[in-house]
Amino acid sequence: MENFNINNLVRPNVKDLKPYSSARDEYQSTGTEMIFLDANENPFQTDVNRYPDPQQRSLKAELAKLKSVNSANILLGNGSDEVLDLLFRAFCEPGMDNVITLPPTYGMYKVLANINNIENREILLTTSFEPDVEKILKAVDVNTKMIFLCSPNNPTGNSFSEENVLQILENFSGLVVIDEAYIDFSEKESWLSKLGSYPNLVVTQTLSKAYGMAGIRLGICYASEEIIQILNKIKPPYNVNELTQQRALLRVLDSVKINAEVTDILKERGELIKVLDEVDFVEKIYHSDANFVLVKVDDATLRYEELIKQGIVIRNRTTQPLCENTLRFTIGTKAENEKLLQALKALN
Numbered sequence: 001m002e003n004f005n006i007n008n009l010v011r012p013n014v015k016d017l018k019p020y021s022s023a024r025d026e027y028q029s030t031g032t033e034m035i036f037l038d039a040n041e042n043p044f045q046t047d048v049n050r051y052p053d054p055q056q057r058s059l060k061a062e063l064a065k066l067k068s069v070n071s072a073n074i075l076l077g078n079g080s081d082e083v084l085d086l087l088f089r090a091f092c093e094p095g096m097d098n099v100i101t102l103p104p105t106y107g108m109y110k111v112l113a114n115i116n117n118i119e120n121r122e123i124l125l126t127t128s129f130e131p132d133v134e135k136i137l138k139a140v141d142v143n144t145k146m147i148f149l150c151s152p153n154n155p156t157g158n159s160f161s162e163e164n165v166l167q168i169l170e171n172f173s174g175l176v177v178i179d180e181a182y183i184d185f186s187e188k189e190s191w192l193s194k195l196g197s198y199p200n201l202v203v204t205q206t207l208s209k210a211y212g213m214a215g216i217r218l219g220i221c222y223a224s225e226e227i228i229q230i231l232n233k234i235k236p237p238y239n240v241n242e243l244t245q246q247r248a249l250l251r252v253l254d255s256v257k258i259n260a261e262v263t264d265i266l267k268e269r270g271e272l273i274k275v276l277d278e279v280d281f282v283e284k285i286y287h288s289d290a291n292f293v294l295v296k297v298d299d300a301t302l303r304y305e306e307l308i309k310q311g312i313v314i315r316n317r318t319t320q321p322l323c324e325n326t327l328r329f330t331i332g333t334k335a336e337n338e339k340l341l342q343a344l345k346a347l348n
Contacts, residue, residue, distance in 0.1 A: 003173045004200045006226050009091045009145055014234060022237040024054050052242035055232075059249045063220065066252065067192055072225045075232065076240050080181065080206045080219030081108055086231050087202065087221075088116040091145045091175060099146040100139055102131055104155055104320040106179060109148045124321055129156040129286070133167045146175045151191075152182040155317045155328050157288030159188045169198050175227075177202045184210030184262055185269075186289035192222055199224050209291060210262050211251050216244045265291050269331045275341045276329075279348050283325075292330045300325040303347070310343040 007015070023039035042049045060071040077083035092099065098119035101109045105125075113120035121144070123135050136147065147168060151160040169176050178191045180203055191203050203222040208214035218240065221231065251258070269288065276282050276295055281303060284296040297303050300318040304327060307314055315328040331337065 005173075006199070006224075006230070009174060010230055011089075011091065011093055014090050014230065017233050019233040020237055022051070022054055024051050025237070048242050050242075052238055052240065052245055054237045054239075056240050056245050059245050059252065062249060062252050066255075067190075067222070069192060069195065069222060070225070073195065073222055073228060075221040075223070075228050075235070077219040077221065077235070078239050078244075079208070079217040080179070080204050081112070082235075082239060083204055083219040083221040083231075084108060084177070084179075085112050085116070086235055087146065087175070087177060088112050088118060090230050090234055092116060092118045093143075094118065097143045097145045098141070099148065100136060100144060101148045102136070102150075104129075104153075104317070104323050105148070105150045106154050106181075125153075125156070127322065129153065129158050129322070131160055131164045131168065133164050136168060137171055140172060140174075144172075144174055146177055147172055148177050148179065150179040150181075152180075152186050152188075152289040154182065154290070155292075155294055155315070155320060155323065155326070157182075157286055157290045157292060157294050159186055159289045165191070169194075169201060173200065175200055175202050177204065179204050181206045181209055182290035184258075185266060185291050188289060195222060195224070199226075202227060207248055207251065210265075211258060212261065213248065213251055216247050218244055218248045264334070265331050268334060268337050269293060272329060272331065272337060272341070275344060279344050281347070292328050294323070294326055294328050296324075296326050298325065300327050303327060306347055307340075307343055310346070312340055312343055 027038060036050065039051055041051065056076045059076065060074045063074055064071045075083065077086065094117035098121050099113055100121045100123060102125050103122050110120050121139050123132055123139055126132050131149065149160060149165060152158060178201070180190055183190050183205060191201065195201055195203065205220045207216065207218040272293060273285055276285050276293065281298045282295055283298065286294040288294065294317065300316050304314060304316040317323045317326045317328050
């Protein structure tokens with residue numbers, strides 16, 4: 001994007017903001033044993049009596065190696081929702097600016113736009129669940145700051161075509177935020193490989209899905225060093241707690257186990273699709289690059305309630321645009337999936 005200038009996007013008050021400087025920002029441990037009397041902490045050892053590293057350096061170093069990026073291109077948040085909220089707060093002027101989202105998609109984009117008093121311009125995906133690039137670009141004006149692309153998309157499960165994403169990246173002078181929460185289940189290459197080519201590209205990922213750590217709330221933002229610096233100015237100083245950092249680091253280092261679990265989930269996804277294909281009330285099974293499958297049925301509300309009675313909770317997505325009478329099945333363990341398959345056959 002030749003016309004991209006980050007200084008034209010950042011809110012003036014954020015640009016002029018002098019960030020809070022914490023005790024752990026002003027003195028960084030070098031490994032030498034020191035007496036810390038600088039941060040008004042309780043001196044008695046509880047393993048968490050000290051403030052955490054505000055920049056999560058150890059964890060970022062491992063993520064940088066894993067993803068082949070620099071630590072300066074990473075921002076960590078209290079879940080991806082905090083990362084997304086920081087983007088709104090840094091780049092969108094309340095009551096003035098707008099963003100574009102592509103329903104059916106992750107609902108928090110709309111919620112965060114409303115919280116931050118930002119107009120949310122919704123451009124429906126096509127019937128094949130692809131971005132309607134022409135309509136998206138027509139909806140852009142001088143106050144459009146961000147376009148959100150969830151790929152693989154939730155709840156549809158598909159990855160957007162590279163051609164469509166590139167058209168948006170190359171013809172929009174604001175931020176293109178690609179939410180890759182489910183990328184580890186996809187055969188498609190992450191857009192992280194294009195980070196150096198597009199200064200307006202922001203990629204978000206999470207430890208909640210493939211890494212199995214939804215409970216610790218750890219979201220990741222990858223972007224240019226300039227964008228990360230802006231977000232660092234406004235993030236809370238200790239937004240990622242010590243326990244989260246420790247657990248995340250241990251999990252990220254356990255790549256063999258993570259890869260094995262992803263392989264198991266993909267195998268179980270295939271088995272579920274085979275059974276769903278034989279269920280009479282299933283009308284269509286949508287392609288999935290995620291750890292879930294979206295299915296069109298005869299009566300989504302009825303089938304949802306029938307499975308509830310059998311002790312199985314799925315997601316009824318029939319209220320979402322383009323998703324009438326659809327159910328979303330998350331892939332569980334082999335034992336859980338066996339129970340689901342038995343229940344489906346009983347309803348057949």
